[in-house]
Amino acid sequence: MTVRTPVRTRFAPSPTGYLHLGGARTALYSWAYARHFGGTFILRIEDTDLERSTPEAVQAILDGMQWLGLSHDEGPFYQMQRMDRYREVVKGMLEAGTAYLCYCSPAEVEAMRERMRASGEKPRYDGTWRPEPGKALPDVPAGVTPVVRFKNPLDGEVTWNDVVKGPITIANKELDDLIIARPDGTPTYNFCVSVDDWDMQITHVLRGDDHVNNTPRQINILRALGAELPQYGHLPMILGADGQKLSKRHGAVSVMEYPEQGYLPEAMLNYLARLGWSHGDDEIFSMEQFTEWFNLEHLTASAAQFNPEKLAWLNNHYIKAADNERLAGLVRPKMESKGAQFDGSPALPAVLALVKDRANTTGELADAAMLFFRQPQPDAALLTQHLTDAVRPALASFAERCQTVEWNKAALAAMLKDVLAAHSLKMPQIAMPLRLLVTGQLQTPAIDAVLELFGRETVLTRVAKGL
Template structure:
């Protein structure tokens, strides 16, 4: 049997973390078994579905590199197919037209709730032989079995059973002629030959209804696996108040897609005590049986830890392709300065996110006219003039500009003046970066470049001279 899974988001909002994890699990399951992965956009909610949300879903899937073999399919482009199936069901008696008014249904619901009963349609039109005009408004309902139960073996949760008495006759076509979500899903899974449906636990109640419709159609019933929800740090359902917006927000915040995928795969799935997984390892090791049925809690600190690991362990040239986006967002022109992969190497240990790295790298590319006030007050004092003048002379004399020769110039200055490296290095750091923190001075000064470094030392000396004049 050819394995086939699908990810089927509704385009009523962004691709959120829970949806991304569901997509990842479906994708990994398929890739592990050499099957096919389908992307389907379930846009039957015409009022809430938007092109912006469709674009956000596609952007998120592409950024995460979750490639699909078929699709994207759009349910709104398949209405003729759904309605043809409904018409066949009406002929076969597995569906029927319901003419009950909204007022009658609301009154029925209120009476049932007052009696402590579960609200459900009472089947009034199911066996009705009343005559109705051809143009009289009606919905179409599925004639759900009235006895027995639906049992399915959830691949994560084990056997689940629903009594058919709990399931009422679901509306499958509205009065305006549009098919409903639960029905479209069934026809899609049938037509697309989906073998495994991996989705959130909020769909468990839909599953018995969908199974009954599939059986009424004579269609094969897929295997089902329902993934638990993701909770916030406070134990409540993950929502925007936890900062959990669209997946692309994580890109905007400076995370690598590999770090987010590694984090998401571990939110409910495990392989021993291993924490860090390459994509290839995920594909080779992933099984549904290893998914935990209990809810998982999102931990931003853990995600940052993983992101820091990936920044420092993936090829700098690759990390730089993602850093470029952040640098461009800040309007930094990188043509006049070091290659971006050098920035990854220089700042990787210091930065947990690419956004942080982009903000920290500005002085490598752009000159500045002001120093950090606290750093300048502490390190650009009159006592720093002599070390700066001496190190400037040595740097200016270099004919070979390498981190090693820069280091020798700084060390040589300290040795000649009989002072510690800090007495030279700290004023030099503030002079060339404008701030009090940076990577090692040899690599930093080298990356900034000889001409630019000398000009910035002159600027610092002018600052010190002005400070001396005011005393």
């Protein structure tokens, strides 16, 4: 596949809702393709739907892009700030004869379509006001403000080689003369997109396959403008694990809910990259590797399925690899909300280094770390069960030797073995009561590592309560 250079891609969401997984994947692929070729990635906000577009949705898109680290090179451009440009192009098309004024009311157009449905034809605008050589147009009705329609070719076909789906052909007779400007002069979606892609010199358009039917209309408008066509690629939708359309039940929520749920952006990016693209059997890779590998040839035409277990597995990998200081910044607010006491406690990054291996989210990581940042409240029945008369002398010996032992994991492990040997006990017999007294629970990481982090003074104070 030949590549037009310099590569210029765009992500053009409508701010009528949050940035969801499908949109984030589209943004990622467009960003990566531009980065692969050293090109330009453009962010464009298609905000002409005034009834549904909101500033909050715009901010949600910008926040999602920032969290994912998908930085744009140009923009964000807002279509509502480009109205003068659209009107200029409409005027030029009217003068060139590639667009015309139509005075039909919406009711008249609907009546046309009803007649066509009744006769078994595809419902469409019938071209009443379309100028043709030798054709007499109706008299202009008084008091009616016209719309502007694009003069779509009547014959032939629109064909493009979709970089995801392969060759697609749609007959022009399937397309009616699209309204490109409403009576109040505001332009319509397909027209704005075409002008924007032309002005911004977009070379590659990657978007969801719900836009396939828009593409022939946009191609015809671009051809009428004398513009070079971009390459189009339509990505299949993302399905839930049950094969149904992605819904909130599956995870079709705002991308910004994922950091709230404890996911790292690098895990989300890695996961999204594999939802429709592959590089052999590689499952885990950095964004540097991804942009080096990414191409359009390995995009898949089949729908991808969202698998929350796979995302959690990836997140666990990235949590284990993450800098502990960074993790501390993410989990500390979660722990504070749970009543964590940080004064006189172990260093949080050191605790996270110990407990992060089994955490799938930063929420689970915060839960695992809490045992180091709250006062232990061991269950009385468990203490009775594990703190037996046979164990107390060994525990006293342990406490005595704690006064002088070098306070590190290796020295503590060796000292525990000596105490066990001296009292003819096995490790669980002293480890269980130690865990209860020091942490308040029976399940903890390795006891020597736990003791090291709590520190000599805290361990001695808590063990003394059991003697």
